[in-house]
Amino acid sequence: MLLHNDRLFPSEPSALKVARSLYAHIRNLPIVSPHGHTQAAWFATNEPFPDPATLFVQPDHYVFRMLYSQGVSMDDLEIGQPVVKDPRRVWRIFASHYYLFRGTPTRIWLDYAFQELFGMKERLSEKTADLYFDTIAEKLKAPEFLPRALYEKFNIELLSTTESPLDPLKAHQAIRDSGWKARIVPAFRPDAVVDPSFTGFAGLVAQLGAQNGEDTSTWKGYLNALMKARARFKTLGCTSTDHGHPTAQTADLSQTDAAALFGKVIASKADAAEQELFRAQMLTEMARMSVEDGLVMQIHPGSVRNHNKFVFERYGRDMGADIPGPTGFVHALRPLLDRFGNDKNLTIILFMLDESTISRELAPLAGHYPCLRLGPPWWFHDSPEGMMRFREQATETAGFYNTVGFNDDTRAFLSIPARHDVARRVDCAFLGRLVAEHRLDEDEAFELAHQLTYDLVKKAYRL
């Protein structure tokens, strides 16, 4: 066995016993995945996944960033290529470096898929590379490994993808039209048309106007077009927006000033500070629209994107070279909160990449403002230690009920059950310790385990 049944639980017997019981209680609950980056097209077309390298290595920046950090060439891994030409060669490179992932969540996620989906029993290594490749490649051809079959096998109740307002959502529509009874919905991610630093921003905004029958050369038409795009997403089940700004800065300009700033931005005359101010203003505009249409806001700030110039120029975005920076919330969110912070119809879910903010800013904010909730630990912190630190640093001030369950936030469809399993285990480990230290009664821990796994996410995301 690659995986022990008690993995991630405390080794101390009294806490272990509670953690085991709690986990038994919730391990089979359906997966609710309200935020992620899988592709609706997989489920619309239901084509088989091509091969192990294309499935596990090429799209996963957690995987290839680690290999790259240890001197493996991204070209050798065929990163950024439209098709992997020599998947077995890529797989062998990956396998012979698999030891690099010791102690990382990637290792846990992959071992889970290898064991649970593909029945592997011996650890991946140079020696077992071909056995793995052949076994996985073979199984991927089988009907039970098609995307829809896996979706059902994974016991997914809801899966949200993340899409641009410019996306026609044809795949989502096709899934609906197919009559397949799965709930796959889009989240509205407008970064490309609200962040002036995006390449081709003005053209994208014009496209937004054209698609929605609005004149987006005016501030009012621009806002109308966004509102219409949101409405279109809602017809396909969307309940949330998502905002991946460099910072959490918000602003609350007068509409006159906002319109003037928009004019500058759309004319590509805005400097860096004005671009930041525009993004800030747009978060507040998005909150205003959310108050109207009920979409839950997600804010994912603090990533310094494309940090490696060479990698960006050669391979493009999302190549494992995004590095978090210090992030502030307490001053940054104030303009938005001054305006809408006490509105009962607003929910904003905050994510962080800077752990120093958990106990200092995020828990106190979420433990006071009725609109604020804390998203689960994100990205580099979506890991056993990261999740445990999050619970330890957030719970005493924000409680459990200002958190929103788990997000897998993944491009790697096959990792979804593994990621949810890790989150469930870590929550049970945390609750188990609280019970073993007599800080929580056991009946409460059972109730909480269920809520952290299932109820809070449905409530927070209005599902």
Next chain:
Amino acid sequence: MLLHNDRLFPSEPSALKVARSLYAHIRNLPIVSPHGHTQAAWFATNEPFPDPATLFVQPDHYVFRMLYSQGVSMDDLEIGQPVVKDPRRVWRIFASHYYLFRGTPTRIWLDYAFQELFGMKERLSEKTADLYFDTIAEKLKAPEFLPRALYEKFNIELLSTTESPLDPLKAHQAIRDSGWKARIVPAFRPDAVVDPSFTGFAGLVAQLGAQNGEDTSTWKGYLNALMKARARFKTLGCTSTDHGHPTAQTADLSQTDAAALFGKVIASKADAAEQELFRAQMLTEMARMSVEDGLVMQIHPGSVRNHNKFVFERYGRDMGADIPGPTGFVHALRPLLDRFGNDKNLTIILFMLDESTISRELAPLAGHYPCLRLGPPWWFHDSPEGMMRFREQATETAGFYNTVGFNDDTRAFLSIPARHDVARRVDCAFLGRLVAEHRLDEDEAFELAHQLTYDLVKKAYRL
């Protein structure tokens, strides 16, 4: 039982055994409470506390901020009202949301009072709301629940309140005059007359002058008046000052520049930066006075007060909407330390709301400067995890002896024994782990447990 005898101790048996022994050794030591926000008037008049809602809900921002964060109306809780009109209704709202406090220190403090003082055995909930209300309301009428009786029952050796220099301290005087043998002393908190951003600052400074027979329109008269007010506090047992500035910034201007700045400030012509500079200068002036008169300084920086505009405008200050921000000490304290940092007659106790400063700045500062000590984890960090992280992050560099025992820092008189009990248990848990991991000898742990509970606070606060 609501509370287990081993709560907050490690569940691992060898560490648990040591923690239990240590706790048995110190659990009954008297409470020394050198910093807090109880009201001397309670003990001067010795009137019964009115009802459960007025006692436990209305004044406790830890309680109602959590309820508010989950959509409970502050109006329904009668927050900010002079008298609670329908205490049973408020209590029922509170009881039916009591589950929100799972995993928080508030839950531990309240359960302690419910069990130890009021003999409750079943958990507070919607179902038990009336039982709790009736039981507590009944007991509050009994003589053994009068403030003075509780003070004695709590085994308090000293209790410090926190008062403005403008306070006539009549209640403190009345306690002394009554002949009751309790040691209730004021701490000198001059924020309202040294922080120009306080509403009505100039008028308050004028009042300070009038009270002390000094012309506070001049810098010299202003300093004299503060010195006289400090002397007045000392006659009633005061041994410490307290400073709740937005930052830890200090300054060391020439007296000419300071006088000019004071002129600007008092004429309400100072901008935000000048107000900050004035506060910074005043910390250094306060240190100078402390060198003279021996009052121990406490600095509580880093809270962004009244963050929620709506709540502030409707309900006022201290309504659960204060949010910490990033706080720096290493540069901020330097002007003061350059001047007085090596003075043997000065003690400055530093508090923090930004945990990233513990290992980075605070422990190295306190582990070097003879005048600096670290206050216990404050406010949002006055919690089992917060205290444990503080010990883990401070001890290796600052040692135990540059810390000062526990502060309850509370407005909630009935929570005092619970808060000290939590601190004692967490210290015993930490020491128990050190012994179980053979990082400290058991005899040393016993000595330390006593010192952390009793001796260090008396030494640091010069009691």
Next chain:
Amino acid sequence: MLLHNDRLFPSEPSALKVARSLYAHIRNLPIVSPHGHTQAAWFATNEPFPDPATLFVQPDHYVFRMLYSQGVSMDDLEIGQPVVKDPRRVWRIFASHYYLFRGTPTRIWLDYAFQELFGMKERLSEKTADLYFDTIAEKLKAPEFLPRALYEKFNIELLSTTESPLDPLKAHQAIRDSGWKARIVPAFRPDAVVDPSFTGFAGLVAQLGAQNGEDTSTWKGYLNALMKARARFKTLGCTSTDHGHPTAQTADLSQTDAAALFGKVIASKADAAEQELFRAQMLTEMARMSVEDGLVMQIHPGSVRNHNKFVFERYGRDMGADIPGPTGFVHALRPLLDRFGNDKNLTIILFMLDESTISRELAPLAGHYPCLRLGPPWWFHDSPEGMMRFREQATETAGFYNTVGFNDDTRAFLSIPARHDVARRVDCAFLGRLVAEHRLDEDEAFELAHQLTYDLVKKAYRL
């Protein structure tokens, strides 16, 4: 016994069992010490160490900063004096304050030396002060306590000192010439000739020119002189450089702009910002040289040096008054990384004093850039809790293989075995917990224990 055989291991039996086995496997591996501040002259002359106070108290700022923080006079400890006149008196002061070190790594290091080298069995205290003094003083005279004998007894395979480019390295040459088969090498630390804020900077740069036959009044001659000095260090076994800048800021100016800046700096006309820019540029120049000559770069940023004005003026540098400040890497390193971040011939080892950067910036950077590695927790964090937090916060994103084993980084030669022992124990404790929680297989833990102790350091430092 002062020390328990299981010290620093988890007390939970299943994790303890693994930690013990891992430790048994690696405890006797040779010590590789690639960065530190011992003196080559000790081994060149092989004179006995003078007395206990001169050995343990006077040079160790960890020791006397703690004593000073608790009111012990630095004069009474004869700090900063060329010779300790009354070593027994100093020793007695130290012994009577030894309790201050409870819970600190200093205590562990000292107890290790006391027990393992000097055979002490009772704890150091006022009572045992003279017994310790006499025993240690006596043993120091014995041949087996001479520096070379201790070096061999400690099983040191390599020891690096840290030297200025101006140092003639006579002691290193003398060791080589003596025929003694030890590997003692210098690291190249150019701060004094690349940081314009150093006292006498221009004169030191001129001296650098004179020593290397270059005209260091020109930018080109200056760079040539540095290159030659590096080459000279390499002939004596040097494999690394070290840079202790106030920040991690780098720059990548054109050579024209860099030459102009150098002109300003050497003429003492650069302001603080220009001095910072020059240091930043020099880090990039050093990286360029490292790409050429293969020396591994170490960057130790973030210390605010000489924070205590009085102590600096009276006693000088390195007197326990250096305090860390907030440190940024993500933006600061970008200019250097844009230029050389993907170069296969470059290794940069990053150290930190600001733990909030571990999970936020350092692990993501090292988990991507092929040139970056994470140094072990430095200075105030070279401690059991600090090391454990480092592993917990770095491993999930950077893995184990982007770390470089342990640095003792000490001036205290006798503490070297103790420091490595602590690091080995903490690594075994961390690995033991991962195994006990089924997050790592036991065979992998054995391999990792060996690599963390021995292999990674040799690889990273190119030894």
